[in-house]
Amino acid sequence: MRSQEKPLYHRVIADDKTVEKRDKTLNEPVQFLLSKATQPYELVVNDIKKDLISGYVASPKVQQTRN
Numbered sequence: 001m002r003s004q005e006k007p008l009y010h011r012v013i014a015d016d017k018t019v020e021k022r023d024k025t026l027n028e029p030v031q032f033l034l035s036k037a038t039q040p041y042e043l044v045v046n047d048i049k050k051d052l053i054s055g056y057v058a059s060p061k062v063q064q065t066r067n
Contacts, residue, residue, distance in 0.1 A: 009021070009022050009024075010022075010024055010030045010043065010045070012030060012032045012043055014032055014034055014041075015034050015035040017032075017035075019032045024045075026045055026046060026047070026048070027044060027045070027046060028044070029042040029043065029044050029058070030042065030043045030044075037060065039060035039062070040060070041057060041058065041059050041060070042057070042058040043055065043056075043057050044056055044057075044058065
């Protein structure tokens with residue numbers, strides 16, 4: 001398991017757009033927008049192993065679309 005102090009590099013690709021974040025740690029959310037969303041989604045990485053990354057994607061509780 002990785003130390004909480006080691007920074008991570010995240011790359012999220014959604015709706016053909018790439019969001020890159022550096023210096024994130026485990027359990028620190030990376031926010032990104034989808035094309036029709038008004039509120040950001042969050043990707044949270046909980047654990048990193050040699051061949052496995054685990055975590056979750058949190059979606060906004062209220063789904064509003066852009067006009």
